[in-house]
Amino acid sequence: MKKNMVIAQSGGPSAVINASLAGAVKRALESDEIGEIYGSLYGLEGILKSETVNLRDEFRDPSDIEKLRNTPAMALGSCRYKLDMENEDETEKILAWVKDNNIGYFFYIGGNDSMDTVHKLSDYFALKLPGVKVIGIPKTIDNDLMNTDHTPGFSSAARYIATSVKEIYTDTLSYDKPTVTFVEIMGRNAGWLAASSVMARGEDCSAPHLVYLPEVPFDEDEFRQELKEMVDREKITVVAVSEGLRNREGKYVSSSESQSHDKFGHAMLKGAGTYLEEIAKDMGYKTRTVELSLLQRSAGHCVSQTDREEAFICGEKAVEAALNGETGVMIAMERIPGDEYRIEYKSEIISGISNREKMIPEEWIEGRNVTSQFTDYMKPLIGEEPLPYHYRISGKMKR
Amino acid sequence: MKKNMVIAQSGGPSAVINASLAGAVKRALESDEIGEIYGSLYGLEGILKSETVNLRDEFRDPSDIEKLRNTPAMALGSCRYKLDMENEDETEKILAWVKDNNIGYFFYIGGNDSMDTVHKLSDYFALKLPGVKVIGIPKTIDNDLMNTDHTPGFSSAARYIATSVKEIYTDTLSYDKPTVTFVEIMGRNAGWLAASSVMARGEDCSAPHLVYLPEVPFDEDEFRQELKEMVDREKITVVAVSEGLRNREGKYVSSSESQSHDKFGHAMLKGAGTYLEEIAKDMGYKTRTVELSLLQRSAGHCVSQTDREEAFICGEKAVEAALNGETGVMIAMERIPGDEYRIEYKSEIISGISNREKMIPEEWIEGRNVTSQFTDYMKPLIGEEPLPYHYRISGKMKR
DSSP: OEEEEEEOSSSOOOOSHHHHHHHHHHHHOOOOOOEEEEEEEEHHHHHHOEEEEEEETTSSTTTTHHHHOOOOSSTTTTOOOOOOOTTTHHHHHHHHHHHHHHEEEEEEEEEEHHEEEEEEHHHHHHHHTTTTTEEEOOOTTOOOOOOOOTTHHHHHHHHHHHHHHHHHOOOOOOOOEEEEEEEEEEEEEEEEHHHGGGGGBBBOOOOOOOEEEEOOOOOOHHHHHHHHHHHHSSEEEEEEETTBBBBBTBBBGGGGSSOOOTTTOEEEEOHHHHHHHHHHHHHHHHEEEOTTTTTHHGGGOOOHHHHHHHHHHHHHHHHHHHHHHOOEEEHHHHHHHHSSSOOEEEEGGGGGGGTTTOOOGGGEEEETEEEEEHHHHHHHHHHHHHHOOOOOOHHHHHH | EEEEEEEEEEESSSSSHHHHHHHHHHHHHHOSSEEEEEETTTHHHHTTTTEEEEHHHHHHHTTTHHHHHHHSSOOOOOOOOOTTOOOOOHHHHHHHHHHTTTTEEEEEEEHHEEEHHHHHHHHHHHHSSSTTEEEEEOOTTTTOOOOOOSSHHHHOOOOOOOOHHHOOOOOOOOTSEEEEEEEEEEOOSOOHHHHHHHGGOOBBBOSSSEETTTSBOOOOHHHHHHHHHHHHSSSEEEEETTTTBBTTTOGGGGGGGEEEEEEEEEEEOOOOOHHHHHHHHHHOEEEEEOOOTTTHOOOGGGOOOOHHHHEEEEEEEHHHHHTOOOOOOEEEEEOOOOSSSSSSEEEEEEGTTTTOOOOOOOEEEETTEEEEHHHHHHHHOOOOOOOOOOOOOHHHHHH
């Protein structure tokens, strides 16, 4: 007997989360065991409010799957919803909706919080409605999910960040004056994204010259010394800063000390980049801060093709896992050792993933830089197409 | 008798100014009448300090011309140098360098200020050293040079801006909450760049919903009303703001009223986007500001191919004009009327260009929006390749 499926997206947008949705829908459309394919609007909220769309109707034209695959951010919409299993009103609403709609397959695409939801729901259904398969599909630009080599969304954000840092550096080289440019990069706890800026480096680019990660406590005196040494050496300096940079007490530097107020008296939160910029300005440098902001997570025009392909396959594999009877798992990627980059897709038990965070390994960090272990890890993720080569006039460089 | 040439870059970087340099060097290498090809480092300063590079040596390998053509920002370096003809010390230094190096051809790539330099130098040499040909090659992302349909650099910046605005809007659609996102765009006097954000619009994108240009005075009460109406209608709203937005008194809104101070007591300049954001926050909206910052002028990964090609040709045409004996002119582009986009390159007398600025024609602006005359003008400039189609779940849109 055919069962229906439901799929939802949750957490922050990425450039390829729709590719995972597209992969899952495509695979579901190929299956004889799946009846209706529901999309829940705005994460779990769609189920709680009975606001779903019929994706079988939506994707009558297969070329639309391809369009969806290439669209950044979240076509179904997202929520920042923390499922509370103690709230019986809510859990019963979900249970009732799943029963009423004859759901046999439940897919949730997201990051850490979303995998917590997958964990809770798979336990809950195992008890209340055995037979409902609940599968997590990984998605986070932060790359902080356990038990997977990396997460879909990360590589595209990294590609955008590296490309932008290289272009920012190339821009600042236009002038013959010492300048310090701070690039503020997403990542509240793990520094994967800020670190990925080093992929800008090459024969044609020495930036970023310093990298400030949440994994390494920030100290103002140290920073002043590190920056002075670097500007003395490089003159034109680019500093990558994670928004999650913290001091030795574990407090975000961006939240500490005096905050400014706007003309209406509202506190104006400043970012970690601006915080460091103020110190550099106090040291007498000409400074600027560039926040990569929303663009780093939704830059569909600059995705890693590898990332998009992997996100799509994760969606397909999730449907296959559910059809094989699995539940309470997340689709994960394992990198096969060897010279050639190859990924094996597998299912990982959700309890080993939810509520944990993967940081950059300590041995991959060296002072305010990362090691070649990090760059070796990143290289195939950024994508085959190299960042365009930026020509430098050799006569100018010799000067 | 062979004469040598010198070429320099000046003003702000763009994604295609090196394409103009590449075009000029390529054409010069093909000529039998040109001896050495000097590049002046950091604009005119290179000549004043005798810091030049030999571009004939530099480009022994023709594939390097192609690399230079694809590199954003300024390979020779730039200056913000205002030539003062009253300063005889300087003018004589330039004259001496030009004589000593047997220069017959002098090329300056830049915007308004640079064309002022071309104007002054061509008059000066006509008097002091007749026979030296001085030619301007247009470059400015601001698109504010007179007597040319548009300027190399503008179309690529416009393409990046439109792409980014579309991706920002797609990102903000992920959540089911009213939000106002301000995108601050370059342009101190003319609103061409901020207006170009409308090229984001299409079947798949309604943003930007409001466009604030320097050409239309800003009034806070009007803004509050315009914004309220728009958020009531759109819910998720994106506002494009020119950094050069001014009030009725002609003052930049970003410079007016209270400025914040950092923890060291330095004034923190806020941008026009942040200024409008503060008002929107005061109205109770959830807000964010994204500054496109340096990236909009140096995003080599997102250029308009049309722009790059035109910039290259402008470089070639400048050398041809000089070889034909012209001086005191800038290479300009004229759009040939007709359905197909075609450009005719011509020389325009520099006195009609320097120290003037081209604004968006009044009749192309309508309230906080631009007319179809503007979008018709922009369409071929952005490039043939369309912005990728962003898929919208129709069931979600109907909700």
